Amino acid sequence: MAMIDSTRRSFVTRIGGGAGAMALLTVVPHPASAETIDLPERESAILEAAFGSSVLTPGKISLDMPILAETGLSVPVTFKVDSPMTEADHVTRIMGFAPGNPEPVLADYQIGPRAGLAEVSTRIRLARTGFVYAAAKLSDGTLWGTKFSIIVTLGACVEDIFDLDWQRDAERRAMRAEARAAAAAE
Amino acid sequence: MATIRISIPETAAKDEIVEIRTLISHPMDNGYNVDARGQRIPRHILHTFIVTYNGVEVFHANLHPAQSTNPYMVFHTVAVETGTLEFTWLDDDGSVFSDTRTITVQ
Incomplete structure (x- = not known):
């Protein structure tokens, strides 16, 4: 999952037109026209508490996940931040949000220059189709974000749906x- | 008890970035699902995952109910010196699951 070289992945995605069995897509940072990523109110409050601000600039961070998840019980996701990860310039924290979930926080990782590479993969639950957001805080205090639209065929909390x-x-x-x-x- | 699986290279070059993959068996009951009798299954998850490298924390994850059953993580660290990595998971019920791996820097 995380081991796949991103150039190869984007190549496969282009060739397969997204219809391949992998259905993986590399998310390029948000279009330059959008100056900030707007999170829903509940997620903004959580981000504000964790990062000290909820204003996210599009870019630097990317979300690697399937465009369609057959089950929301286990959705592979990779948070990747474009950072040299040196003592002077590194990622301090990565968070993920799914506003469609009863509890929106998907992931919350604290890393540092010792990580070497700002890339974390895991498997998450998603309750329903919607946007997934990712946010990263850098050592210089800047916040970066991205969002990704995912279709969830069967949600993780069935009762809730x-x-x-x-x-x-x-x-x-x-x-x-x-x-x-x-x-x-x- | 929880089965822990950790994949980490045994040896690495100095300052090489190594990939670490971890898997721990745990139901990660998120508190939103019901059992066959219609009773809500109470929340029971691993809430924290910490990795230390010769005592220095290199990775810290706050896990949430959105984490899938049997939490799987892939992350990286710089092989700075020969030593021990300790992986610790903290459970809602107070249990602590941990395992160690050694890495030799050549």
């Missing part, structure tokens, strides 16, 4: 329990 209203959800569960008790009594 079928019923978004927790109150109604609880009532429905109580009704089900009653029905079960009645059936048991018979």
Whole structure:
């Protein structure tokens, strides 16, 4: 996953037109027209608390993940930051967000010059189709971000998808329990 | 108990960037799923993953419910000196899972 050389990957993506079995896409930084990455309110607050600011400049960080995930239970993702990772210029923290998840933080990594390479891969859960955001803080204090649109065929928290209203959800569960008790009594 | 698998080169050149892959078996119950009886499964995840290299922290991850079952991580470190890397996972229930690997710098 992370071992694939990015030039080869972009080559494969171009050749396959994204329709290949891998369906992997290298995300180039956001178009220059967008000056900041706008995060939803909840994610902005988390970023503000963690990074001291929620203003993300597009660029430097990239998200490598499939454009379509058949199951949200395990989606491979690579956070990659373009940084020399020296004592003077390195990445200090990388975070990932999925606003569609009940708890939006996907990843939170603290690294430093000892990492050598600002690249972390893992597997995450996604509840539904939507945007995934990534943010990186550099040693000079600047914040960089990117976003990626992903289609999730089957979400990770099934209950959450079928019923978004927790109150109604609880009532429905109580009704089900009653029905079960009645059936048991018979 | 948790099965830990760590992939790291045994030897490396001085200042070479080495790739480390780790996998630990853990259900990572996120607190949003229900069991067959309709009861919500309480949250039970590994909340922190720390890697130290001869005692110096080189990688620190705060894990969240969005982390998939059996957390898998790929990250890098610079092979600065011969020594021991310690991998530690902290569980919500207070358990600590850890393992070590040695790397020889030639």
